[in-house]
Amino acid sequence: MHEAGRAAPDQAGAQAGQPPQRHGGAAHAARLPGLPARSFRAQLLDRLAHRCGAFVHIILVLFGLAFVLHVIQVGMFFGVKSSFEEDEVGAWRDFAVSVIIVLHQVLLLFFQAEWVQSIWSAIGLRDVFHSTVSLEVWAIWIPGLLGFFLAFTGWLGLASRRRQQAKFAVPYAACAAVLLVWQANIAHVVIELASWEDPSRWSRSPAEVQRMQKNLFKVSRDALGQLFVDQQCQVGRLEDEASFVTGLMAECRGDGLEAQLLPVILKEFCGPRMLEPQTRFARRVRRCSEEGLKLGLLPQEQLGSDAMFCQCWPAVFNLLDTAWRWVVLFWAWLMVGVLSVLYTAAEKKTSMMSGRELYELGIFAFFAVIVLTTKVMAYPEAFPWDS
Numbered sequence: 001m002h003e004a005g006r007a008a009p010d011q012a013g014a015q016a017g018q019p020p021q022r023h024g025g026a027a028h029a030a031r032l033p034g035l036p037a038r039s040f041r042a043q044l045l046d047r048l049a050h051r052c053g054a055f056v057h058i059i060l061v062l063f064g065l066a067f068v069l070h071v072i073q074v075g076m077f078f079g080v081k082s083s084f085e086e087d088e089v090g091a092w093r094d095f096a097v098s099v100i101i102v103l104h105q106v107l108l109l110f111f112q113a114e115w116v117q118s119i120w121s122a123i124g125l126r127d128v129f130h131s132t133v134s135l136e137v138w139a140i141w142i143p144g145l146l147g148f149f150l151a152f153t154g155w156l157g158l159a160s161r162r163r164q165q166a167k168f169a170v171p172y173a174a175c176a177a178v179l180l181v182w183q184a185n186i187a188h189v190v191i192e193l194a195s196w197e198d199p200s201r202w203s204r205s206p207a208e209v210q211r212m213q214k215n216l217f218k219v220s221r222d223a224l225g226q227l228f229v230d231q232q233c234q235v236g237r238l239e240d241e242a243s244f245v246t247g248l249m250a251e252c253r254g255d256g257l258e259a260q261l262l263p264v265i266l267k268e269f270c271g272p273r274m275l276e277p278q279t280r281f282a283r284r285v286r287r288c289s290e291e292g293l294k295l296g297l298l299p300q301e302q303l304g305s306d307a308m309f310c311q312c313w314p315a316v317f318n319l320l321d322t323a324w325r326w327v328v329l330f331w332a333w334l335m336v337g338v339l340s341v342l343y344t345a346a347e348k349k350t351s352m353m354s355g356r357e358l359y360e361l362g363i364f365a366f367f368a369v370i371v372l373t374t375k376v377m378a379y380p381e382a383f384p385w386d387s
Contacts, residue, residue, distance in 0.1 A: 046347065049340040050161065056337025057157035064151025071144040091136075098141030100128050109181045153179055157337070160345040169345040176338045183334060187327040194320040197284070197313070199291035217297050220316075221309050228252075228305040231259040235304030248311055250304075270312035273322075284314040339369065 100120075107116045120126040156172035196202070202213045227233070231254040250266050252259035272281035288310035292298035298306055343350075350361070 046344075049343045053157060053161045053337055053340035053344055056334065057154040057161070057341065060154030060157070060334075060337075061151050062154075064147045064149070064154060067147030067150065068144060071140055071147060075140045075144075094134055094137050095141055097128055097133060098137050098145060100125060101133075101137070102142060102145050104129070106178055106182075109178065109185060149175070150179075157341045161341050164345050164348055169342070172345075173342065176341075180331070180335060180338065183327070183331045187324055187331055190320060190324040190327055194317055194324055197317040198287065199295055199297070200287070202295075214295065214297060217292065217313075220313075221292075221297070221306065224309045224312070225303065225305040227258075227262070228303075228308075230254070231256070231262055233259070233262060233305070235308050248308060250308055266308060266312065270308065270315045273315075273318045276318075281314060285311050288313045335369075335373070339365075 104116060153175040156168055156175055160168040160172045196213050202210050231252045233250050233252040235248060235250055250263045252262050272278055
């Protein structure tokens with residue numbers, strides 16, 4: 001009786017020339033002739049995909065909104081509202097420059113730099129990158145656009161998961177691709193920086209990279225030296241000088257808060273990481289001093305700040321080594337969330353497939369993800385067979 005009652009509207013609609021009503025998902029797939037009902041594993045996969053996609057993109061929306069709120073707070077500190085009232089044209093010009101800079105970085109993720117520069121030259125906007133950019137662009141507009149992009153991508157993901165319509169899924173796929181490639185490039189940069197600790201290996205790098213490595217060493221050393229001069233800091237040794245690492249300490253005689261915090265920060269930060277033997281860390285410190293002297297980056301008569309700098313140099317790379325692992329983990333977490341949303345967005349179609357079709361689709365998706373991950377993480381610039 002109940003089955004006949006539910007079938008009656010579909011039969012009436014078919015006689016009137018209208019397609020039968022769909023009740024969605026696995027229930028509809030079970031009623032199609034020749035297609036078996038979805039298995040327990042398939043239903044479990046559906047639930048996991050829905051929950052994983054929702055969790056990842058809710059976090060993404062919250063993170064983006066928090067970023068936007070922070071930018072608004074910074075904007076109130078800089079007085080952006082008064083800037084709009086005083087020079088509205090200049091404020092909108094800063095916003096336009098921010099949009100161009102962000103778009104430029106997005107294009108660089110997918111195209112060669114020469115092509116992107118030719119595009120800006122063709123439309124007459126190349127001079128934007130050679131002009132002076134105001135502080136508001138870097139402190140307010142660009143972070144604000146980044147926060148809006150994160151929140152908008154998260155919202156599109158939630159809408160695609162819930163609505164399962166192409167008008168949400170297509171723009172979401174485009175935004176997710178930009179976000180994934182951008183995160184992969186960040187991971188690649190951090191991994192590259194983490195390998196710059198040993199100056200004796202810099203000779204293996206291209207000439208341009210060697211200039212960047214030496215400049216990073218020199219600028220960091222000069223900044224710490226100037227900070228020691230400003231805060232009237234000196235580096236002394238403890239009575240027990242058996243260990244080169246624990247034998248150094250900084251004392252600052254300045255009156256400001258920086259003079260009080262700097263010795264504490266150096267003591268807590270510039271040391272071996274957890275479970276690292278002090279003898280190994282001491283070798284890294286001595287290598288910094290010896291190789292810096294050979295390359296002419298450190299003076300023959302080293303100052304106290306130079307000794308402290310070489311103690312902090314390997315500690316910075318300990319931090320970078322931990323950072324790139326977290327960035328890669330975040331990329332994998334984001335990748336799982338994106339795949340979950342795309343899976344749920346196509347649920348109306350996949351629910352009508354047979355087990356064989358779902359198996360073939362899964363194999364294709366698996367190898368596609370493997371190739372994409374390998375390309376993005378291992379070969380961000382080009383494939384190994386490219387010239």
